[in-house]
């Protein structure tokens with residue numbers, strides 16, 4: 001092969017993102033280029049697999065391609081973070097397509113120096129607890145809940161809970177020891193981090209999402225011959241984004257299965273209660289958008305409105 | 318020259334620098350940065366220099382390191398680890414080599430609340446080394462029994478290495494902890510056996526201690542109350558869920574300071590000296606973490622570890638043969654690397670091979686941590702050997718290395734037993 | 750064992766720098782003590798369904814300070830592990846030369862860490878990076894690293910120069926630390 005590309009991500013090599021998405025993608029690219037390109041993958045657990053460094057290392061060209069979390073370190077993608085706002089979207093498919101639709105006009109500024117291969121977000125997240133059953137908003141009061149992003153921290157505070165920031169890998173231990181009472185997550189980590197073992201209640205609130213980037217260093221891309229660039233274009237973008245809905249459903253399914261198998265209580269947030277939560281969170285959403293505007297994202301409200309519009313459109317079909 | 322070959326040569330160059338008296342952390346860091354720059358250009362190396370020194374210290378879970386160091390320092394000041402050691406000594410100290418066995422026992426007890434083997438070795442070293450010297454024990458036996466005993470801190474749960482392995486491979490942490498109990502006990506007994514055998518063969522290593530006065534055992538147990546209380550709070554707190562193992566370090570350090578105060582030992586002078594000691598050890602350990610991070614960025618991008626695992630995989634051997642080869646690989650790697658970076662570096666590539674061969678992940682996890690932990694006491698780069706050297710200024714490296722050999726034999730025997738009889742690891746988790 | 754400088758100016762510099770690094774290290778230990786107390790308070794409040802908000806952020810800050818402010822002190826008290834197998838068999842001149850080599854490499858590495866750490870810190874400040882829960886500026890976390898690296902450069906340069914002088918003069922390796 002003439003071109004060796006480095007791809008890094010932060011998930012364990014047994015995770016679906018590695019086995020279903022990134023590894024096959026790398027193979028597909030190699031095949032399309034007729035073997036001109038080989039992709040070497042550095043997963044979580046390696047030095048290049050630090051979740052908080054993905055954006056920086058792909059910008060620096062230490063890796064050519066990176067898959068990372070928008071929210072870590074916090075504040076790097078303020079525009080994209082609009083998708084984090086609670087009760088905006090329920091499905092990974094709609095959320096991912098929304099991000100992709102927003103990208104050219106509203107988010108592109110945040111990806112300077114990068115060629116965006118895909119953006120995606122997980123299915124509407126749940127509230128998982130240990131020892132406490134959460135059915136209504138009042139049950140949230142005083143619970144210590146692990147939070148993935150500032151938007152969810154604000155949401156949890158508005159709901160009366162005490163948000164606790166911590167890396168996903170430490171949730172098991174802290175749940176087991178009662179340091180936290182619960183966590184927000186989609187279904188997937190319930191199985192991939194074995195959280196079913198230490199959880200006993202799952203409230204399917206479809207409350208929020210967390211989004212991911214899959215990007216390439218622009219200079220790395222520009223260095224490649226045209227036919228390889230064409231292969232990258234072909235295997236990324238809209239066609240790739242469209243697959244995340246199915247993938248996330250597939251990655252989530254074992255989590256639900258693990259919870260059911262252990263005999264955990266799985267409840268769905270009723271529509272009436274969901275409306276109550278949504279109403280209670282209105283001021284929080286306004287405050288979040290205010291903060292974004294203060295940070296210099298002057299059109300935060302416009303992006304949010306546009307996101308709502310896209311979500312409605314994509315969830316309809 | 319291919320990248321992996323370059324990686325291997327750079328690896329050997331780092332060893333040469335270490336032999337030339339360059340601090341281990343600096344040798345790893347310099348070779349790591351230089352090698353990375355040659356492979357990936359200076360732009361990449363600049364990124365690594367901006368990222369690794371921060372990220373090697375930043376993770377929350379690392380807070381256990383300085384806090385357990387502080388706990389050990391204060392426990393020693395309050396005479397806590399001393400009391401523990403004396404209690405163990407009162408029961409087995411009279412036998413030939415008994416004080417070294419008591420060291421092993423006290424290390425095991427300390428390991429049951431401490432996830433770090435460095436902290437275990439450093440703490441027990443302070444306490445038991447002067448005692449063994451006082452009774453005329455050979456420096457080689459005294460230092461080696463502490464270095465070896467220290468490794469129990471990583472095997473006996475709670476263990477940071479097992480948690481990291483569990484998260485990397487999606488293996489149940491609870492099962493891993495329970496699975497490590499019998500191997501941890503086995504390690505303790507085999508180390509004591511190593512002391513027994515070598516002091517039988519060479520009585521000069523350990524003169525028999527004076528016969529303790531009547532009632533000595535009871536008296537020593539009475540003085541252990543403070544230790545027992547601290548251990549009870551820390552262990553109980555972890556097992557009954559008052560706090561997480563990470564937080565336990567802070568609780569333990571606080572408890573140790575409190576007990577220093579209660580026993581009337583806490584003066585400004587003691588506080589100052591304890592802070593100085595904690596600072597020296599903390600600075601030393603974290604600089605090594607920084608150096609290892611810089612080094613591992615380079616080794617990882619050189620493709621050396623992957624070449625090795627691809628080679629193992631490509632040979633088409635029986636699972637047991639592959640397992641033995643992997644263990645051998647880790648033992649060799651352990652001669653030159655610290656256990657944490659070794660596991661972080663190789664598990665992502667080794668584990669898929671292991672999983673494909675149908676090897677039980679809990680069993681493999683215990684074997685892996687056992688092998689990695691043996692690396693802590695294998696020369697030339699064995700972290701526990703260095704720690705002991707740090708604890709006892711003037712102790713020669715050669716002296717420690719001579720003393721460690723019987724314990725390495727015990728480790729080899731243990732690894733063989735664990736491989737030959739998987740039930741030693743898997744029986745207890747299977748009962749859950 | 751660290752050969753101390755025998756030269757008048759260097760002796761004074763060495764004494765002054767060690768005293769300063771000592772104070773800095775103690776400041777780092779205050780950070781560690783803060784991390785400890787924050788955790789204890791958080792655990793203590795737990796039965797009351799209360800907690801210390803952002804305790805993880807505080808602990809990380811304390812540990813960052815403890816580690817990086819202690820590293821220069823560890824250099825000056827010769828607490829960093831090195832293998833003296835070979836050095837013990839060599840004449841003291843060569844041993845001093847090796848010492849100078851180690852300290853010189855350390856000075857170079859710490860200078861690189863300082864320089865590129867500074868750039869990374871500036872970049873993160875520009876990004877407006879904040880700690881995960883409390884939203885403390887990342888600069889707070891960088892400060893001990895940069896300060897510790899700078900002080901380490903001074904310390905290792907001093908050690909390298911002293912050792913080099915000892916090697917050149919062939920003097921017996923200065924007074925040793927008590």
Ligand code: NA
Pocket residue numbers: 428429430431432433469470471472473474475476
């Ligand atoms: Na332990």
Ligand code: NA
Pocket residue numbers: 651652653654691692693694695696697698699700
């Ligand atoms: Na070793």
